[in-house]
Amino acid sequence: xxxxxxARVVLAGAHGYGATYVRRLVRLAGDEVARLAGVCxxxxxxxxxxxxxxxxxxxxxxxxxxxxxxxDVVVVAAPIHRHHxxxxxxxxxxxxxxxxKPPTPTLAGFDALSDLSSRLGRACQVGFQSFGTDxxxxxxxxxxxxxxxxxxxxxxxxxxxxxxxxxxxxxxxxRRELDGRPVVDGVVTNPLAHALATALRIEGSDRRxxxxxxxxxxxxxxxxxxxxxxxxxxxxxxxxxxxAALTLCAREQREPYVVVTGSRGRAVLWYKTGRVDVxxxxxxxxxxxxxxxxxxxxxxxxxxxxxxxxxxxxxxGAFTEVLEAIRTAPxxxxxxxxxxxxxxxxxxxxxVVTGVDxxxxxxxxTLTTFREQELPWAATVMS
Numbered sequence: 114x115x116x117x118x119x120a121r122v123v124l125a126g127a128h129g130y131g132a133t134y135v136r137r138l139v140r141l142a143g144d145e146v147a148r149l150a151g152v153c154x155x156x157x158x159x160x161x162x163x164x165x166x167x168x169x170x171x172x173x174x175x176x177x178x179x180x181x182x183x184x185d186v187v188v189v190a191a192p193i194h195r196h197h198x199x200x201x202x203x204x205x206x207x208x209x210x211x212x213x214k215p216p217t218p219t220l221a222g223f224d225a226l227s228d229l230s231s232r233l234g235r236a237c238q239v240g241f242q243s244f245g246t247d248x249x250x251x252x253x254x255x256x257x258x259x260x261x262x263x264x265x266x267x268x269x270x271x272x273x274x275x276x277x278x279x280x281x282x283x284x285x286x287x288r289r290e291l292d293g294r295p296v297v298d299g300v301v302t303n304p305l306a307h308a309l310a311t312a313l314r315i316e317g318s319d320r321r322x323x324x325x326x327x328x329x330x331x332x333x334x335x336x337x338x339x340x341x342x343x344x345x346x347x348x349x350x351x352x353x354x355x356x357a358a359l360t361l362c363a364r365e366q367r368e369p370y371v372v373v374t375g376s377r378g379r380a381v382l383w384y385k386t387g388r389v390d391v392x393x394x395x396x397x398x399x400x401x402x403x404x405x406x407x408x409x410x411x412x413x414x415x416x417x418x419x420x421x422x423x424x425x426x427x428x429x430g431a432f433t434e435v436l437e438a439i440r441t442a443p444x445x446x447x448x449x450x451x452x453x454x455x456x457x458x459x460x461x462x463x464x465v466v467t468g469v470d471x472x473x474x475x476x477x478x479t480l481t482t483f484r485e486q487e488l489p490w491a492a493t494v495m496s
């Protein structure tokens with residue numbers, strides 16, 4: 114639906130993933146939905162910003178920029194340790210916010226931001242794009258209707274490949290802290306965060322206070338501070354189980370998914386594509402659901418509050434509780450030879466954890482952690 118006056122959008126963080134927002138805003142400007150009113154980033158524009166409107170204000174301080182330009186919406190796609198202060202600045206300036214995941218690197222910051230958003234009457238949407246499809250509700254309806262029998266639990270599996278170049282892309286990559294500020298850039302909380310967040314939403318326990326316990330098994334095969342191979346199991350206050358097994362040290366990259374296992378079958382959501390495979394006694398039925406862009410949804414909500422936000426801040430509460438458990442846990446356990454082999458050279462160099470590809474699949478299917486599988490590199494982990 115078009116607006117007579119396009120929404121004024123300021124982008125905080127225009128490099129890396131933030132560059133994709135420049136391209137999206139150029140498209141929305143062509144549709145007369147929104148226009149890029151300014152950019153906040155300490156680094157100058159690059160070739161990645163092809164299509165940046167000439168004369169777009171560019172500043173290194175968001176407060177100063179918002180003092181010079183009016184913004185209806187601020188998109189925060191900056192490094193993780195800047196999420197809280199930039200979102201706060203935007204909210205206090207009267208703007209609605211699209212905040213990339215993870216929303217904040219601490220639970221205290223999440224609570225403070227939630228309170229501020231509520232008090233100021235400004236919306237804050239979190240960039241879990243996997244929420245932007247009816248596939249999640251489709252799975253929940255199937256489960257509620259008993260299509261797969263009695264539910265045993267929800268598993269999430271992610272086996273990705275990341276090289277040295279990935280960890281060298283910025284000063285905060287792979288850090289637990291930077292200059293005394295929490296970052297928590299590990300596999301569970303950033304690159305494969307959608308897996309855990311989507312699993313929690315499918316289970317119906319994605320808000321603050323809905324988790325009874327969090328068990329973590331954190332490892333690293335790379336020379337980084339944060340975890341790159343981890344298993345997290347949460348128990349909900351309703352007695353449900355959610356287990357996420359995730360790695361960036363796979364031998365081969367695989368598409369991540371969330372699986373609900375029942376007594377008579379299972380439902381698998383391939384959350385990057387919106388495809389759902391439901392397998393039961395009669396075979397497998399597949400449906401694929403389209404996505405709604407979270408920025409466009411926020412713009413629609415701003416125009417008409419009756420339009421519900423797809424990923425409001427409060428729906429990331431349980432995810433942030435898990436993040437806090439990871440942040441306050443002991444540092445990840447290093448994985449060394451013979452359980453770690455190194456492939457490639459230079460920027461393509463990467464470690465592979467022996468057997469982790471299959472261990473991730475097994476964990477999601479059986480809801481057993483790496484330690485419970487008696488993997489040799491996980492044997493010493495304590496919860």
